Amino acid sequence: MSEDIYDIFAVHYGHHDRPATDNYIGGDTHDLQPLDYYVWAIVGEKRTFVLDTGFDEAMGKKRKRTLVRPIADGLKAAGVDPAKVEDVILSHLHYDHCGNYDAFPRAKYHIQDTEMAYATGRCMCHAFLKTPFEEEDVVAVVRKLYAGRVRFHDGDSEVAPGVTVHKIGGHSKGLQCVRVKTRRGHVVLASDCTHLYAHLATGRVFPTTYNPAEVVEGYDTLRRLATSDRHVIPGHDPEVLKRYPAAKSGLEGWVVRLDAEPRQT
Numbered sequence: 001m002s003e004d005i006y007d008i009f010a011v012h013y014g015h016h017d018r019p020a021t022d023n024y025i026g027g028d029t030h031d032l033q034p035l036d037y038y039v040w041a042i043v044g045e046k047r048t049f050v051l052d053t054g055f056d057e058a059m060g061k062k063r064k065r066t067l068v069r070p071i072a073d074g075l076k077a078a079g080v081d082p083a084k085v086e087d088v089i090l091s092h093l094h095y096d097h098c099g100n101y102d103a104f105p106r107a108k109y110h111i112q113d114t115e116m117a118y119a120t121g122r123c124m125c126h127a128f129l130k131t132p133f134e135e136e137d138v139v140a141v142v143r144k145l146y147a148g149r150v151r152f153h154d155g156d157s158e159v160a161p162g163v164t165v166h167k168i169g170g171h172s173k174g175l176q177c178v179r180v181k182t183r184r185g186h187v188v189l190a191s192d193c194t195h196l197y198a199h200l201a202t203g204r205v206f207p208t209t210y211n212p213a214e215v216v217e218g219y220d221t222l223r224r225l226a227t228s229d230r231h232v233i234p235g236h237d238p239e240v241l242k243r244y245p246a247a248k249s250g251l252e253g254w255v256v257r258l259d260a261e262p263r264q265t
């Protein structure tokens with residue numbers, strides 16, 4: 001395997017049953033459409049990256065989301081020891097993407113300039129915009145900044161050969177996706193750039209948003225970055241666990257391989 005080709009694991013850790021109408025601006029005619037919660041491991045010959053750090057049990061209770069299994073257990077099942085991870089990429093600073101901030105003691109944290117400015121600036125004066133953020137999560141990132149453990153990116157940026165980040169904005173002002181070179185082509189880990197397959201497929205928008213125009217423009221960017229639509233991985237779709245094979249037997253519905261071809265749908 002060449003140095004810039006990576007395996008990718010989606011690690012499922014949380015779940016939320018909810019009416020479908022909660023998932024789209026303008027509502028939806030379906031009854032139920034749950035969200036699943038993931039972190040992702042990008043594993044190369046020499047370097048490993050973790051994309052997003054989820055929430056823990058206490059935050060799940062506070063936010064009325066189910067913690068199915070702690071993220072550390074899932075990462076370990078994927079062969080990744082959080083204590084040894086040296087690079088964490090944060091797609092954005094919403095509570096379900098940047099908790100568990102003590103789980104990666106050696107890691108540098110990669111984030112967009114815009115997201116840090118957004119989460120610590122005037123927009124947080126507004127309850128509507130502040131709702132998906134948690135004060136302690138944001139403070140934890142600020143502490144890492146002063147400890148020399150934050151690496152900033154502005155727009156499109158290479159984190160390592162074969163791993164690039166791309167600012168999309170929209171859902172959160174400094175939201176970024178990650179493009180990864182794999183054995184099946186370029187896979188784009190969209191995180192909340194598209195919550196569900198349906199958002200990308202139909203051009204609809206998740207209700208939590210800073211700028212809906214950037215959300216729909218972002219769908220085009222995801223498509224441009226990925227080898228095909230089948231290479232875009234939504235951030236919260238339960239379907240991901242069905243389309244991709246388990247990392248190994250016994251991990252079905254928990255840890256799946258995204259560098260493998262998805263089942264035909």
Ligand SMILES: [Zn+2]
Pocket residue numbers: 092094132171172192
């Ligand atoms: Zn989000």
Ligand SMILES: [Zn+2]
Pocket residue numbers: 094096097192235236
């Ligand atoms: Zn999210």
